[in-house]
Amino acid sequence: MQRVKRDDHAQPSRRNRRLRRALVCAAAVPAVLITAACSSDSGDSKPKSDGASASTSAGDTASPSASSSPTVAPAAYKTLPDPCKTLSKKTLGDMVPKAGTSGKKGGSDDPSSRSSCSWSSLSNNGVKGSQFRWLNVSLLRFDSDTTRGSAGTQAHTYFTNQVKDAQSVSGAKKAQVVPVSGIGDEATAVRYDLSKKEGLFKQETIVARVENVVVTLDFNGAGLAGDKTPDAEGLAKSAEKALKEAVTSVSSANNGSGSGTSSTKPSDGASPSASTKKS
Numbered sequence: 001m002q003r004v005k006r007d008d009h010a011q012p013s014r015r016n017r018r019l020r021r022a023l024v025c026a027a028a029v030p031a032v033l034i035t036a037a038c039s040s041d042s043g044d045s046k047p048k049s050d051g052a053s054a055s056t057s058a059g060d061t062a063s064p065s066a067s068s069s070p071t072v073a074p075a076a077y078k079t080l081p082d083p084c085k086t087l088s089k090k091t092l093g094d095m096v097p098k099a100g101t102s103g104k105k106g107g108s109d110d111p112s113s114r115s116s117c118s119w120s121s122l123s124n125n126g127v128k129g130s131q132f133r134w135l136n137v138s139l140l141r142f143d144s145d146t147t148r149g150s151a152g153t154q155a156h157t158y159f160t161n162q163v164k165d166a167q168s169v170s171g172a173k174k175a176q177v178v179p180v181s182g183i184g185d186e187a188t189a190v191r192y193d194l195s196k197k198e199g200l201f202k203q204e205t206i207v208a209r210v211e212n213v214v215v216t217l218d219f220n221g222a223g224l225a226g227d228k229t230p231d232a233e234g235l236a237k238s239a240e241k242a243l244k245e246a247v248t249s250v251s252s253a254n255n256g257s258g259s260g261t262s263s264t265k266p267s268d269g270a271s272p273s274a275s276t277k278k279s
Contacts, residue, residue, distance in 0.1 A: 072144045075151035076211035080139045081253035083117035086246040087137065095219065095238050096121035096133045106138075113141045122224075129227030132198075136218040137246050143212070151212030159186060159209040162216055166190035166205040180240060184210035184247045189239070191232060199224050202232045204239040210247045217243045 084103040092101055099119035106116035118136040125131065142154040167175060172192040180187035187208035194201045201222040208215045219239040221230040251257070 070146050072146055072150045073152070075141075075143050076257060077141060077213050077250060077254045079112045079253055080115050080141050080213065081249040083115040083137055083139055086117070086139075086249040087242055088245060091238075091242050091245060092119060092135075095119075095242060096135050098123055099133075099135075113143075115139050125227055127226075129223060129225035131221065131227055131230065132224055133221045133230075134219070135242070137242075138216040138218075139213060139246075139250070140216075141213045155209050155212045155214050156186070159207055159214050162207040162214060163188045163190060166207065169194070169203075171195065172203070178236075180206060180208070180243075183240070183244055184208040184215070187243070189236065191236060194220075196222075198222060200229050202230050202235055204232070204235045206239050206243045208243055208247055210250055213250050215243060215246050215250065217246060 084105050089101050092099060092103075096119040098121035103117040103119040106118070108114045108116070116136065116138040118134070120135075121131075121133040123131040123133075140155075140158060142151040142158070144151040145154075148154055163177070167177060167190055169192065171194055173194070175190065175192040178189045178191070180189050183206075185208075187206060189204065189206045191202075191204050194203055199222045201220050203218070203220040205219075206217045208217075217239055219235055219242070221235055223229045
């Protein structure tokens, strides 16, 4: 009797445990479904991400805009003055008194870009000998070019070369290189003595750049047949005065245009050359 009672008492307990397990399993089903639903949503959002990446990739491969073509500043001066009219009658009378006002114009295939004029004077002082003077003004104008650079830069390069050429004259003695202020954008004087069979010549060469134009003035003198040698300082002062007039004439020929503040950086392009006559 006692055995049956113990079995009857244990039976409900086992049923209760099975019921609890069933409830736990039933409660777990919604969680699985929810998890599956979340996984499905995650998969749906993936194509959106892929689409954004494709858009970004397409943007990255877009061709860049075309670069603008290179440009250079236009030339300040478009023409040159008549070289034989760059100096005043008074200046010519002081420097080359026997030359008159009409000089000898140099040949040029393009007077608006390259020109020159020279004057010579021989004053006879009888038994004391004579005084010789020679004066030359050369003008060279540059135009802007995308290959060679701006006109002002080309002019600066040529200016530098002209100063170097003036220092390399064969036979020159007591050479001096002197910066000159107050004329154009930049100016330099080169002076030296040069012995010739006629006598001792005092040479003054001044090179100036104003915007895109280079002005080279040569002035020399000698006392011949026993006359005294001219004063170098006097020649230098006269040359500087004449150079100022020549530079001013460039601006006047272009109706006063040009600022005198153009670039002075050397150009990579080649510059044309011009020979400077020495007497």
